[in-house]
Amino acid sequence: MNYTDKLLEVRDLHKSYAKGGIPTKALNGITFDVLPGEFLGIMGASGSGKTTLLNCIATIIKPTSGQILLSGTNISAFGSDELAMYRGSKIGYLFQDFALLDNLTGRENILLPLSIHDADVRLSEKKLNSIAEFLKITDVLSKFPSQMSGGQKQRVAAARCLISDPDIILADEPTGALDTKAARLLMEKLQEINRAKNRTIMMVTHDPNAASFCSRILFIQDGKIFHELRRQIPSETRDEFYDRILRVMAQMGGGSANVL
Numbered sequence: 001m002n003y004t005d006k007l008l009e010v011r012d013l014h015k016s017y018a019k020g021g022i023p024t025k026a027l028n029g030i031t032f033d034v035l036p037g038e039f040l041g042i043m044g045a046s047g048s049g050k051t052t053l054l055n056c057i058a059t060i061i062k063p064t065s066g067q068i069l070l071s072g073t074n075i076s077a078f079g080s081d082e083l084a085m086y087r088g089s090k091i092g093y094l095f096q097d098f099a100l101l102d103n104l105t106g107r108e109n110i111l112l113p114l115s116i117h118d119a120d121v122r123l124s125e126k127k128l129n130s131i132a133e134f135l136k137i138t139d140v141l142s143k144f145p146s147q148m149s150g151g152q153k154q155r156v157a158a159a160r161c162l163i164s165d166p167d168i169i170l171a172d173e174p175t176g177a178l179d180t181k182a183a184r185l186l187m188e189k190l191q192e193i194n195r196a197k198n199r200t201i202m203m204v205t206h207d208p209n210a211a212s213f214c215s216r217i218l219f220i221q222d223g224k225i226f227h228e229l230r231r232q233i234p235s236e237t238r239d240e241f242y243d244r245i246l247r248v249m250a251q252m253g254g255g256s257a258n259v260l
């Protein structure tokens with residue numbers, strides 16, 4: 001593996017879908033890097049290509065052209081064994097709708113990635129208990145997803161991401177199905193995961209409030225990068241960063257937080 005100080009390098013990424021015979025250009029030449037320890041937000045109007053970008057990095061879909069390198073290794077060239085290893089241990093994916101298995105308890109859902117890899121049971125339990133305490137989900141570990149609140153489900157999903165120590169956590173609208181209070185608690189936890197646990201996070205969001213927890217934001221328009229904002233840490237408060245996010249959103253169209 002080639003050494004690089006960039007965790008992720010996305011180079012001239014294109015993705016076209018053939019929809020009803022008419023190709024849709026979802027990504028139209030996207031290039032950026034992610035450094036270890038960054039909390040990168042991806043914003044943009046509906047249909048601008050955010051999920052497509054995240055899913056290319058997650059190897060859920062294949063780009064039409066361009067390169068994605070993780071720690072210097074081109075993931076687009078992976079064979080099926082390497083892909084399975086990459087998905088299982090290098091990335092964690094947090095979905096808007098949690099993607100928990102309904103017939104498994106919180107504990108079983110969280111341990112699932114480890115049980116697939118035959119991990120040491122006692123070590124796994126120890127790790128699980130410390131992550132559960134951190135995410136304030138200890139009391140729901142023996143409950144099924146149908147017995148949990150939305151916020152608890154998303155924190156269980158976050159614990160499932162953390163348990164396999166991924167290099168990067170990809171999150172697609174993780175607060176999209178949560179009320180304001182649960183969304184805030186999740187974002188505070190993600191920020192702590194990023195800062196105190198030094199995890200790299202890349203998060204797609206429509207919500208400027210959620211985005212204000214990020215250290216940098218890429219704004220996507222028509223499959224291209226339109227603008228980039230970087231939070232001045234520690235001098236810039238989250239409120240000040242939020243105001244700058246709103247201003248870019250206004251420039252991108254409509255002037256209302258709801259348009260993106």
Ligand SMILES: Nc1ncnc2c1ncn2[C@@H]1O[C@H](COP(=O)(O)OP(=O)(O)OP(=O)(O)O)[C@@H](O)[C@H]1O
Nearest residue numbers: 017018019024026045046047048049050051052053
């Ligand atoms: N499987 C697919 N087949 C055909 N077209 C698709 C497919 N997935 C996405 N698209 C199209 O690609 C473009 C980008 O979609 P994408 O889901 O990446 O946007 P997005 O920014 O995540 O949108 P949203 O914020 O609404 O989730 C859109 O025009 C969409 O209709």
